Amino acid sequence: MTNLAPLFLLDPDVVFLNHGSYGACPRPVFQAYQDWQLRLERQPVEFLDSRRALSPRTQAVREAMGRAFGADPDDIVAQVNATQALNIVAQSLDLAPGDEILTTDHEYAALEKTWAYVCQRTGARIVPVTVPLPLMEEAQFTDTLIAAMGPKTRVLFLSHITSATAMLFPIARAVAEARARGILSVIDGAHTPGHIPLDLDALGADFYAGNCHKWLMAPKGSAFLHVRRDCQAMIRPTTISHGWEAGKHGQDPGPFGHSAFIDSLEVQGTRDPAAFLAVTAAMDFREAHGWDAIAQRCQAMAAETGARLAKLTGLPPLCAEEFRAPQMFPVRLPPFDPAQLQPLLMERYRIEIPCYQWQDHHIARFSVQGYTRQSDLDLLVTALTEIFALKG
Template sequence: MSDNLASQFLLREDVTFLNHGSFGACPRPVFETYQAFQLELEREPVDFLGRRLTDTMREPRHVLAAEVGSGPEDLVGVINATTGLNIVAHSLPLQAGDEILTTDHEYSALEKTWAQVCRRTGAEVKVVKVPLPLEEESQFVDTILAGMTERTRVLFLSHITSPTALLFPLEAVIAEARRRNIWTVIDGAHTPGHIDLDLDALGADFYAGNCHKWMMAPKGSAFLHARPEVQGLLTPLVISHGWTEQSKQPGAKGAFGNSPFIDEIEVQGTRDPAAWLTIPSALAFRRENDWRSVARRCSELAEETLERVVERTGLAPLGSSAFRAPQMVAIPIPPCDAPAIHKTLFEKHRIEIPVFKWQDRHIARLSVQGYNVRGQMDSLIAALDELVGLSDQAASAATA
């Protein structure tokens, strides 16, 4: 992997950045496009926001839709995946006794979202435990199907999980949920730009994804996708000029000529749309730099680093390679004071990487992106060995 790629990013040179998964990192030329849009807005805000915004927002939507396998009328820009998923969670007509079926691998912010929805509606969250290590699709599918009952109204799943970096095989459970008239809501925060997407083929009712992570657009760029048949269920979190009283009538148009789904969610009052407008630039950057090849090398480096740590510790990965996110891996490490290790890695070793306890496991979640090189993985392994005794763990396991 060429060091030249690092020069195309704005990351600090004194920090080994191994945490692309949390907030992403925007390449320099994409960020410059972002700033150019902001400057254009400030030079004539009324023209930009008052006259041209609806038309300007359309190109990124069409370009992104082609990238993720969606019709452009079925996808709308939001500032992050959490916002998109909150729109769905607060719109669905749930009531007391209804169940939201989910797993024990979900993002904590969305766990809180569904908890609040349940407090308001009287519905209940039902959590199933996905067997680990995840080595066969049937382990996941059978667990989800066994959790479905006549009370299940929503199936909420991550596509790529945040704490465990697992890639869930969703197709079969989404199809079965459709057969049972269960709404499927998918958290795709880590997915766009990370794996190939075909949202129409996947068939989820609702899918939210971030563009600021693996697609490398600026922060504030994400989307909500909804099948045409369920778009009428949605109510925006913010009611503004895009809303009309006739929006739920068959064939209705939104206030600005798009579908009500787009106009009601896209128009949120005064805001800076520059991050969303930069999506075509981010996708162009990926093409110009042959990002498929870059991603392949990153995936190989992530897998190699995981294997090197596993060899030292004897701790098994959480799943086989078929069910691990390509560029983001959850590395099991020996029991430790995870917050203290995280702090020391940054303050002493200048390594930025999440370290945390998840259930009864301790994890260092490694992200590998185009600006990373193998020497940084060497530094991580050496630091972890110093702080948590990787080789000591393997020796203990051998004598146990």
């Protein structure tokens, strides 16, 4: 199968193994993004006029997302990133002193801060459970969460794919159990669109945020928030603009043509919608290149390289393969100083890869995407073997 590196804008002098942080946008998708920007600048008034041009265009993207992610387009709204989307949710909830937000010890640091901020303001508290490692069975995960659900639990906050540990959490039963107990589920899907199959309606989470700029390969600044219909009235935008209460004051369904939920979150002052509008170009690109087969090849390469490294280090994996993010691998290594290892890998081998300590584990997380060559992964194995004097 041909390597797709020439279709990307990445620096050919860098062995780029960190797709997970910010994604990478293919040339034709980036071109589509810039085309939207040029059209905007030609006639800004018409382009940004919701009724004349913008609303039907964002609607078309929401419809494409609905088809791709198993959701009603009216339950999806454009967002700039998962952090923003999850902030809106966290800051919308009516929490009181003593209320509990149940979560895990694998969450993304920025969102831990978001909940800490919400707790400071409301008197609620975060209850992080320790996910049993190595995670080999779904029940280890879900039963740990169920055991921690109590009368004060108001929110269940989970990553679908975790950042530091690159794990694919089996969240379905936990979400259902939360619902059965009247606990709101808030899911951080920053890594899932374009990475794993999504069926948002079947999952039934109350709030689900996803990024399109990571694995779907849309331009940076393209994300969505999905909210179950019966929870949409809870949402309070963090920015109040023309779209707020647009459907009220005798203007139903509102001057922007959508529900109060969509208008209040999409009409938020002057901003550039080009990245969101280019999401369909990313979907088209993937389809044109038969991305399912490419993703499968990437998954096989990730698994094979991860297994080679585990054999060399002798360190067992954090989880069974079914609970690992398909295209990311958290390589456990002997103790290292992240401030030294990351620059060393770049300076000596030109490898871009995140290296960090998570709890007691020292991890280098590599990503495999359509542009990754087998030789890139071989170089990573060589580099780590040399640096850590691995013998297997």
